[in-house]
Amino acid sequence: MTTTVPDSARATSRPDYAALIEPSRVHGSLYTDPRVFADELERIWYRSWVFVGHESEVPESGDYVRKSIGPQDIIMTRGRDGDVHLVFNRCAHRGNLVCEDARGNANAFRCPYHGWTYRNTGELLGYPYNKGYGGKGNLDLSLGRVPRVDSYRGFVFASLAEDGPTLAEHLGAAAGEIDRLARLSPEGRIDLGAGWLQHRTRANWKLLAENETDGYHPQFVHSSIFSVTGSPIGPLYSDNSTAVTRDLGNGHSENDLRPEFRRHGETLRWFGTSESRVPNYVARMREAYGEAAEDILVEGAPHVMIFPNLFIAEIQVFVIQPLSVDECVQHSTAVQLGGAEELNSRMVSQSIGSVGPAGMLLADDTEMYERNQRGLEMRQPEWLDIRRGMHREALDEDGYRTGAATDETGIRGFWTHYRRLMEVDT
Amino acid sequence: MSERDSNTGDAHDVTPYAPGAGTVRVDDSGGGIVGNEFAEVGVAVDHSGNGPRLRLEDYRTGRVRNLDALELETIIWLPEERLTQLLDPSTTRWREEPDR
Numbered sequence: 001m002t003t004t005v006p007d008s009a010r011a012t013s014r015p016d017y018a019a020l021i022e023p024s025r026v027h028g029s030l031y032t033d034p035r036v037f038a039d040e041l042e043r044i045w046y047r048s049w050v051f052v053g054h055e056s057e058v059p060e061s062g063d064y065v066r067k068s069i070g071p072q073d074i075i076m077t078r079g080r081d082g083d084v085h086l087v088f089n090r091c092a093h094r095g096n097l098v099c100e101d102a103r104g105n106a107n108a109f110r111c112p113y114h115g116w117t118y119r120n121t122g123e124l125l126g127y128p129y130n131k132g133y134g135g136k137g138n139l140d141l142s143l144g145r146v147p148r149v150d151s152y153r154g155f156v157f158a159s160l161a162e163d164g165p166t167l168a169e170h171l172g173a174a175a176g177e178i179d180r181l182a183r184l185s186p187e188g189r190i191d192l193g194a195g196w197l198q199h200r201t202r203a204n205w206k207l208l209a210e211n212e213t214d215g216y217h218p219q220f221v222h223s224s225i226f227s228v229t230g231s232p233i234g235p236l237y238s239d240n241s242t243a244v245t246r247d248l249g250n251g252h253s254e255n256d257l258r259p260e261f262r263r264h265g266e267t268l269r270w271f272g273t274s275e276s277r278v279p280n281y282v283a284r285m286r287e288a289y290g291e292a293a294e295d296i297l298v299e300g301a302p303h304v305m306i307f308p309n310l311f312i313a314e315i316q317v318f319v320i321q322p323l324s325v326d327e328c329v330q331h332s333t334a335v336q337l338g339g340a341e342e343l344n345s346r347m348v349s350q351s352i353g354s355v356g357p358a359g360m361l362l363a364d365d366t367e368m369y370e371r372n373q374r375g376l377e378m379r380q381p382e383w384l385d386i387r388r389g390m391h392r393e394a395l396d397e398d399g400y401r402t403g404a405a406t407d408e409t410g411i412r413g414f415w416t417h418y419r420r421l422m423e424v425d426t
Numbered sequence: 427m428s429e430r431d432s433n434t435g436d437a438h439d440v441t442p443y444a445p446g447a448g449t450v451r452v453d454d455s456g457g458g459i460v461g462n463e464f465a466e467v468g469v470a471v472d473h474s475g476n477g478p479r480l481r482l483e484d485y486r487t488g489r490v491r492n493l494d495a496l497e498l499e500t501i502i503w504l505p506e507e508r509l510t511q512l513l514d515p516s517t518t519r520w521r522e523e524p525d526r
């Protein structure tokens with residue numbers, strides 16, 4: 001791993017993560033210290049598996065989209081070989097950005113600075129006026145390639161480390177949550193091609209990751225959207241709820257709302273609709289899954305935070321992109337399900353209502369993130385308390401730590417994994 | 427349009443750019459722009475001759491090339507490596523030697 005700081009200097013200046021992360025509290029400097037952010041880039045964002053995009057965003061050969069791994073600009077392409085490739089958006093000549101557009105179709109890219117051309121898989125095709133290089137094909141250069149790329153049900157992940165755990169090992173139980181989303185499609189197919197909204201947020205990325213499965217805040221922060229829309233979601237996050245918060249390991253966590261939906265036993269309650277509104281969808285689901293369709297339609301979509309940056313919020317997907325210690329971008333899109341047209345148009349309009357420019361859900365959360373970041377810059381008290389529900393946690397039948405709907409079980413799971421990654425020596 | 431002049435070259439069988447020269451009748455089924463951030467090319471099936479041909483126009487320079495059916499078929503059958511060679515800028519447009 002390349003670093004500009006000499007090893008000796010870095011060793012003495014590194015924060016002591018064991019001292020900053022305790023089981024029931026974490027230190028405020030983890031959200032405000034630029035050294036911590038620099039460490040996170042090396043130990044988490046440029047090493048661990050990070051979600052980049054979905055295969056459905058580049059359906060055709062030659063398609064490309066600009067993506068990111070933290071501050072790194074990444075181009076996701078579909079090669080002539082039919083495979084998805086990830087390359088860094090940096091010309092091998094003198095480093096210009098090669099792609100400017102957010103998306104397009106190109107089998108070859110041409111750098112605008114001196115006209116070098118590249119195959120969309122990264123291979124250098126040529127350069128103008130080749131005598132300056134002693135002729136054609138004399139340069140052993142290419143676009144930077146992401147060392148490891150793998151996907152699960154079309155969700156493309158990258159690791160900038162040559163080796164380490166496999167994607168399957170990293171996802172662990174979280175893969176089952178992606179399965180739960182896919183099986184809401186009668187074709188078992190997820191599409192994330194509806195387009196992404198971006199919200200720049202003046203807050204540390206971990207505030208977002210923690211908040212995604214924090215079942216304690218919705219009744220306060222989101223009370224206005226719940227009352228305006230008459231949504232049944234609010235009561236799912238209360239002390240009387242039978243929903244649970246689960247630490248899925250590896251920093252992943254979920255709010256498992258299924259116990260509440262099973263208790264009501266109504267199909268599509270999770271989506272705030274009824275069978276008569278989406279008859280073709282329901283028919284196709286029964287055709288595809290037979291008797292199992294009832295459970296699928298009752299239990300609904302997952303609410304899972306996949307470490308460190310992919311949040312599947314039932315009908316939307318969020319991606320957290322950190323830019324600096326106190327700034328990030330939230331990317332969001334509506335989930336689209338293969339063969340579920342009636343659901344898809346509703347998912348787009350619900351997403352616009354919650355995360356669109358005038359949406360009511362994400363704006364509420366973001367207000368909290370930015371206030372939180374400012375609050376954390378105050379000197380006292382130094383710690384954040386994350387003990388809620390520790391006394392009432394239990395292991396479920398699969399061995400995962402589970403707390404009540406409003407407990408901070410997911411947040412503690414995040415920090416356990418985070419500490420493990422941050423303490424490893426590079 | 428000095429940029430165009432400097433890039434016109436003398437390659438054979440290329441129609442020199444002549445704004446407004448001739449009328450291109452575009453067939454209903456085709457015609458349009460194939461463009462991305464790297465290049466923009468106008469594409470039309472031209473029926474002004476005795477038979478149809480594909481008219482390609484580089485919108486950034488105005489340079490035009492017409493391709494007949496056999497030429498198009500040839501492009502379709504061009505081995506991948508040959509196409510790749512053509513995408514090396516110093517093979518075609520940006521080379522020191524004059525066109526042969």
Ligand code: FES
Nearest residue numbers: 091093094111114
């Ligand atoms: S920096 Fe890209 S061609 Fe020079």
Ligand SMILES: [Fe+2]
Nearest residue numbers: 112113114115
């Ligand atoms: Fe200049």
